[in-house]
Amino acid sequence: MSLRGEAEKRLAELGGRIVSCRLCPRLVKYREAVARRPPKRYALETYWAKPLPGFGDPAAKIIIIGLAPAAHGGNRTGRMFTGDGSGDTLVKALHASGLANIPYSISRDDGLRLSGCYLTASVRCAPPHNMPLKQELENCYRYLLEEFEVFRDARVVVALGGLAFSTSVRLLRDVGFRAVRVRPVFRHGRAYEFVNEQGGRKIWLIATYHPSRRNTQTGLLTQRMLNNIFRRAAALAGLPTERP
Numbered sequence: 221m222s223l224r225g226e227a228e229k230r231l232a233e234l235g236g237r238i239v240s241c242r243l244c245p246r247l248v249k250y251r252e253a254v255a256r257r258p259p260k261r262y263a264l265e266t267y268w269a270k271p272l273p274g275f276g277d278p279a280a281k282i283i284i285i286g287l288a289p290a291a292h293g294g295n296r297t298g299r300m301f302t303g304d305g306s307g308d309t310l311v312k313a314l315h316a317s318g319l320a321n322i323p324y325s326i327s328r329d330d331g332l333r334l335s336g337c338y339l340t341a342s343v344r345c346a347p348p349h350n351m352p353l354k355q356e357l358e359n360c361y362r363y364l365l366e367e368f369e370v371f372r373d374a375r376v377v378v379a380l381g382g383l384a385f386s387t388s389v390r391l392l393r394d395v396g397f398r399a400v401r402v403r404p405v406f407r408h409g410r411a412y413e414f415v416n417e418q419g420g421r422k423i424w425l426i427a428t429y430h431p432s433r434r435n436t437q438t439g440l441l442t443q444r445m446l447n448n449i450f451r452r453a454a455a456l457a458g459l460p461t462e463r464p
Contacts, residue, residue, distance in 0.1 A: 223279070224278055224279050227278035227279060227370050227371070228278045230370050231273070231274065231278055231367070231370055234273065234363065234366055234367060234370075235273030235274070236273075237363075238271050238272070238273045238344055238363050239270050239271055239272075239273060240270075240271075241271045241344065241363075243359040243360075244345065244353075244355070244356045244359050244360075246347075246348070246353070246356070247343075247345035247346070247347055247352070247356055248345070250291075250345075250346065250347065250348050251269050251270070251291075251295050251345050251346050252269050254267065254269070254291045254292070254295060254346065255267030255268075255269035255295070255296075258292070258296070259292065262292060262296060265296060267295060267296045268294070268295060268296060268297060268298030269295060270298070270345075271344035271345050272289050272294050272295075272298065272299065272300055272341070272344050272345075273344075274300060274338055274339060274340035274341075274367055275299055275300045275301075275334070275338070275339045275340075276334040276337055276338030276339050277334050277335055277336055277337060277338055278338075278370070279336075279373065280334075280336055280337050280338035280371055280374065281336050281337075281371075281373055281374055281375045281376065281457040281458065281459060282319070282336055282337040282338070282374070282375070282376045282377075282378060282450075282453050282454070282457050282459070283337070283338050283340065283368065283371055283374050283376070283377045283378070284310075284337055284338065284339050284340070284377075284378045284380065285340055285341065285342060285364070285377060285378070285379050285380065285384045285387060285388050285391075286300070286301065286306075286339070286340070286341040286342070286380040286381070286384055286430065287341060287342055287343065287350065287352075287380065287381055287383050287384055287430060288341050288342065288343035288344070288345065288346060288347050288350065288352060289341065289343075289344070289345065289346045290303075290304045290306060290346060290350075291346040292304065293306065293307060293346075294307075294346070295345070295346040297326075297327055297328060298328050299325070299327075299328045300339040300340065300341060301325055301339055302325045302326065302327065302328065302330075302332075303325070303326055303327065304433075305431075305432070305433040305436065306430070306431045306432050306433070307325040308324060308325065309431035309436055309441075309443060309446060310325075310339075310380075310431045310446070311323060311324060311325040311332065312324070312443060312446075312447075313431075313443065313446040313447045313449065313450045314334065314337065314450060316447045316450070316451075317447065317450035317451045317453070317454050318335070318336075318454065318459070318460045319334060319335055319336055319337045319450060319454060319459070320332060320333070320334050320335070320337075321333045321335070336454070336457065336459045337453075338371065340364060340367055341364075341384075342357060342360060342361075342364065342383060342384050342387040343356055343357060343360045344360050344363065350432075357383075357387070361387070361390075361391075364387070364391060365391060365394060365395070368391055368395065369395065374423060375422070375423055375424065375456060375457040375458065376423065376424045376425075376426060376453045376456050376457045377391075377392065377423065377424070377425045377426070378426045378428060378449065378450070378453050379406075379425060379426070379427050379428070380428060380429075380430045380431065381428075381429065381430030381432075382406045384430070385404075385406040385425075385427050386406070388425055389404050389425065392414050392423065392425060395416075396416045396417075396418060396419075397414035397415060397416050397421075397423060398414060398415060398416075398417070399412055399413070399414055400412075400413040400414065400415055401413075404425060404427075406427050407427055408427060408428055408429050408441070408445070409426075409427070409428065409445075409448075409449065410426070410427050411424050411425070411426045411427075411452065411456070412424065412425045412426075412427075424453075424456045426449060426452065426453055426456075428441070428445075428446065428449045429441040429445075431446055
């Protein structure tokens with residue numbers, strides 16, 4: 221079996237366990253309640269209402285870590301960053317950087333394919349008010365750790381928001397990396413180099429504001445700012461930085 225095939229197999233097996241997870245009673249109750257009482261614009265849709273596995277290229281060199289699925293985004297559509305404003309902004313940036321074949325993410329059957337990158341999150345269920353509890357983060361961390369270890373050729377982690385950034389720092393440390401020269405502190409656009417002294421492998425962690433509607437509508441994060449983040453991520457990962 222090829223390395224890609226092995227990665228696909230491992231991710232599929234992990235994805236099956238993630239989708240069936242019921243470790244967090246509060247999140248199970250919330251995600252299912254949202255599905256039973258959707259807003260009028262989604263009244264005719266059947267919600268996914270389960271945890272979300274990651275999505276993207278099984279040979280990814282860029283791992284993108286977000287906070288959690290949106291109640292009427294991923295929790296509805298069944299795919300990371302799909303069907304909401306955050307997904308729209310993110311996938312436009314990926315497309316502009318040559319990492320996605322189309323500039324939108326609206327459903328699981330919209331034809332979106334990612335190249336060189338993989339989308340995942342700190343928490344796999346939609347949390348009330350987008351605020352997971354400490355134990356819920358801890359319950360989900362095992363999946364992120366196992367998922368990350370599939371990507372042996374990852375060169376860049378992009379953390380969307382402060383919580384994802386702190387999760388990413390912990391993740392890199394737990395798999396044997398240490399920050400070079402400076403202590404990582406969340407700041408939009410900052411890139412931190414990490415090194416694994418045993419194997420000599422290096423990886424970059426890039427911080428960015430989360431592409432939530434709140435951040436984009438207030439101008440804290442613009443489309444151009446996020447496009448620049450992913451152009452830099454692609455360059456650091458040794459990938460083409462423009463669409464062909």
